[in-house]
Amino acid sequence: MDTQFLHAAEQVIGKYSLQAENIFLLSYTGKKVIWAIQAKSGEFILKKMAISEERIRFMLHAIDYLTGNGVYTPGIVRTPSGEGYVTFEDEHFVVFESVRGRSPNYDNPDDLLKIVAGMAEFHNASRGIEIPDGTEAACHLGEWKAVFQKRYGELVQWKEQIAKAKNRTDFDRLFFEHVDVFLDQCRESIHMLDQSCYEQWVAVARYIKTLSHPNFDVENLTIADNGNLYVHDMDSLSIDLPVHDLRKILNQVMKQRKEWDLHLFLNMTKAYQEMHSLTKGQYFVLTADLLFPHLFHDQVSKYYQNRPPKWTELKHISRLKDLIATEISKEKVLRSFLNRLDEVVLHG
Template sequence: MDTVFAETVKKVIAHYPLETTHISLLSYKGKKAVWSILTSQGEFILKKVPFAEDHIQFMTHAIDYLKAHGVRTPGVMKATSGEAYVKSDDEFFVLFECVHGRSPEYEIEEELVQILQGMAAFHRASKGIESPTGYFPSFLLEEWREDYQRRAALILKWKTARTGAADLKAFDKLFLQHADHFLQQCQQALDVLNHSDFDRWAAETRTTKTLCHQDYAAGNLAIGDDGHLYVYDMDSLTVDLPVRDLRKILNKVMKKEAQWNLPQMMTMIKAYQSVNPLTAEQYRVLAADILFPHLFLGQASKYYEHREEKWPIQKHVSRLQEMIDTELSKEAVLQEFLARLDEVV
């Protein structure tokens, strides 16, 4: 391990009642870093977190709250000061319990069900949470309509910029071929949202609070050696309707399929419903969020906003085509899902 890192970690670990035997760097991403800390008391995970202090206070409080309400997640170790984090050289560090396991697989139905039931338990457990400082780092509940409009405006901006351009690439041609359709889909999603239970549900959630993880997916989950599902990486917690997480996991799973898969979607929704039941009207809010072309927009953003500059153009084009296929195939499936809601609720 780099000497500078070693000295930093040793200074941080000195704030804990631990006898360290080995330190190894697991990942380093500039402002973020993760270390494995072997001690005479077992293995721990140390994270450098690039957040303001009140964000860290909320995150560690939320982890304690979720654990107290039955969510399996690595616990936060308290420093000798009693604090849930350590500040060293103007940087913040949090020490976690270590959970050994493997990532679940979407292709195995039992594990996909386990993921959705775990997500539902997470949402249910988070209800009623408050912030110890009165501050919530993220409150996306307030931003749905504005976010839809802002993101639709991005598609329109890219369309306007590339229409008639002399240097059209294959990506531009494919994007322009479908841009109008997905702009219509943006408006349809907003129309569905405006005729759903969203406003009442949002008003209720402003009071009761519910947390979304925002990346409750295989990469942040582990099936532990005990067979239970564990969730970690609570960096992006937000107060929002639980359908944000549901939409994200559905998109993650469905984009790996040849097309949107209704039987698989029903399996996932029924698994969620068995733990944290939603109403038919609340599932219409989910339908609005699924209808919005998040996948098409996300792939276009990677190209037009240069977020994946190392990708060859062929990869950008093939990924965009995959997202278009998924987005187009969902429309009929979504209508059938809404027609079969009585099988879920």
Template structure:
């Protein structure tokens, strides 16, 4: 395996105007892989990216577009023929500048603000992007209702299956105890998407376009030696409402604690608002997305779809208990958040 990897990297690097002196495999997940490449010009990062040609062409274009508009992200190195990526054996590889740093800490308020300001900069910088010829972006913009309805239906199906099963275990019993409440949350969340201002924002975004990173989280961020916050891993870029990214980082931060923290939520959103202001109606769409039980669904689906086969039953149960606690505390906070929108959106 190591010899095959070294041979592959040698072939890839032969297409770039820099020679590899030392190669180190950092991660290999099959569809994705990352290598550190030491050259006479310093370190570079080589990534295998699980995208088709049109999507990878858009990612290359988007990285340049975002950098020109002020986003701190490693530059893509072109091949000797001027391409932003190369293909070997039907798989695609991209060479990036290496930027070293440490991941930001969700527990440090100044670094949490830095994340949110950087996210707002990312969304603002992406506005107006147009795919070049031969490039096609992911577009989740029109999928919110369908995806939500599909997930709600899966919860209903698992409820029917497990409630009639004779071999239920601790995971089943915990799921069945709480699923009715979370199906109702699904319905309430989806009902909020019937508001005319939601459809209006979707239509505006389909024309103007903004990108979501989809995992704007500590694992994909680094505070560099220059003090700037760099964002990596652009292979999941999609055209969507910016609140998708905001909801995801809120969930990541809040599930680290035992309860949904309204003061911390407001701190994060105030930092975002300083850079890329949203309207009250747009924050109501954020509230609808936050209301949807993404954490509960995600944990349940890991178990019933067998996506974490190495986990013990006890671990599944423990994680689901944690997600239920976060989801339950969130419900009481959301109305208070909506009541305090004047703190975010100034007249």
């Protein structure tokens, strides 16, 4: 282990009553660092946080609020003086309890429905949360249209650049061949959002807040040995409409299958609806978000912005081909979904 990382972890753990026996570096991504701690009293996770103290304080408040309303998430280990985080060399660290279990699998129908139901329960449990003085929460309410327009503009700009390029890569040619289809999706998505109840929903959500967990996927979930679903990575919480998370998990699942599956889509939304009831108008907002080519834009932006830098041209091309097929297949499925909303929303 890098001695600098080990020194920081040892200094931080020394402020707790844990009596660490072994410290293992699990991951290092930018400013975020994660260690596994083996102590006499059990196993723990130490995280160097990549967010401000105000955001950390909101995260601690949110964890208390969510667990008080039935959400399972690793507990916060506090210092002997009761602090929920430690500051060392101007960096902030939090220790979490470790949860024994397994990662859920999207290909396992029971696991998938447990994830969707867990997401719905998470949204229910977060309803009505406040932002205490001295804390800060990321808030994305009302930002969707601006985000869509920005991403649309980026696709247009890349198209114009490729049109003028004398030497095109294979990726350039693949992008240029299909970009007009996705520009149409962008425009239709923005039009749908304008025609939806999005603004009215946002106005209500500013008063009755709901938390969004934008990374509610298998990497941040554990099915514990007792069968409960535990949610990790609470430092990414924000205030937003709950269907933002639903859009992301649907895209995650469908891109693994390479094309959209209407039957699966209906089953997932029905499972969500059983736990967290939405109106037809709110599902129309979800559909507008799903129609936007987020997956296509994300992959293209990775290539043109050199993220991640170690990816080969062939890997970028292979991934883009798969996502093009996924994004094109969804249009028919989304239309069918809107025609069958009565199956999801049984009343009203």
